[in-house]
Amino acid sequence: MVDRLAKQQACQLFIEQEIEKGLAEKKTTYQIGKEVAAWIQKLFQAKVRPETIEERARRQRIATNVATKSTQENQSEIQENQEIKIKHGGARDGAGRPPKFAVLPDQAHFRTSFTGENEAYTPLVYIEAASKVMGSIDLDPASSEFGQERVKALKHYTSSDNALAKEWRGKIWMNPPYSQPLIYDFIKKAVDEYKKENIQEAIILTNNYTDTQWFHLAESVSLLLCFTKGRIKFEKQDGSIAAAMNGQTFFYWGREGGRFKEVFGKFGFIR
Helix, strand or coil, X not given: CHHHHHHHHHHHHHHHHXXXXXXXXCCCHHHHHHHHHHHHHHHHCCCCCHHHHHXXXXXXXXXXXXXXXXXXXXXXXXHHHHHHHXXXXXXXXXXXXXXXXXXXXXCCCCCCXXXXXXXXXXXXXXXXXXXXXXXXXXXXXXXXXXXXXXXXCCEECCCCCCHHHCCCCEEXXXXXXXXXXXXXXXXXXXXXXXXXXXXXXXXXXXXXXXXXXXXXXXXXXXXXXXXXXXXXXXXXXCCCXXXXXXXXXXXXXXXXXXXXXXXXXXXXXEC
16 A cells, blocks of 8 residues: 555656646647656556646646736637647547556645745755855845745845845845746846846755756856755755655856865765
């Protein structure tokens, strides 16, 4: 039973991760549904209807679009998916063999701590390392009041401050929200401010999704990167651990490459 539950959980986490990546790559929800369903059958020997994954991806995209007032984009997405379905002859239900285990039913709130949960906190050892490299942390633009008990930046923005509309200056520590499109928006904002020379130095922590647009954007202005050995055990406010299914990357922007290597070299390899 334990193995079965573990397999169910792994399958759910895989679905969420692939939805995040698909949306980041600007795929249609129809494409995401078809591709992810095929991979589930290959990797987990289970069958999930593409329409279920498509609807989940569509709800997530609409939720983020509503937050940015992109209603017209929502309607275009729905129309585009319908046209693709008609072109391919519609959906086929019931094909393939039964799954070896049951995938958990669709849920309105399908989040995990490492693929989109925005309230998991970086262990102090990494924050202290960032302070050691930069000398201080002037701004944490993606924070919370609880988070600042740990980071202790001179200035911080929470989810209610609309950080993307503000100016970022000085030495920055950032563990951005991992949900889409926020992670891309925060990375782009940081890159823009760095190019304006408003940001003097920055250390940014993300998952090591090297195939995503935002990862390449962050890398484009990085002096060095640290790829962690093992996975960071992010912490929740209640003290529980938000275990990740992949490793992480620290991006270093600035001129103190030697100091970054010395301090962060113990966490992984530097490139």
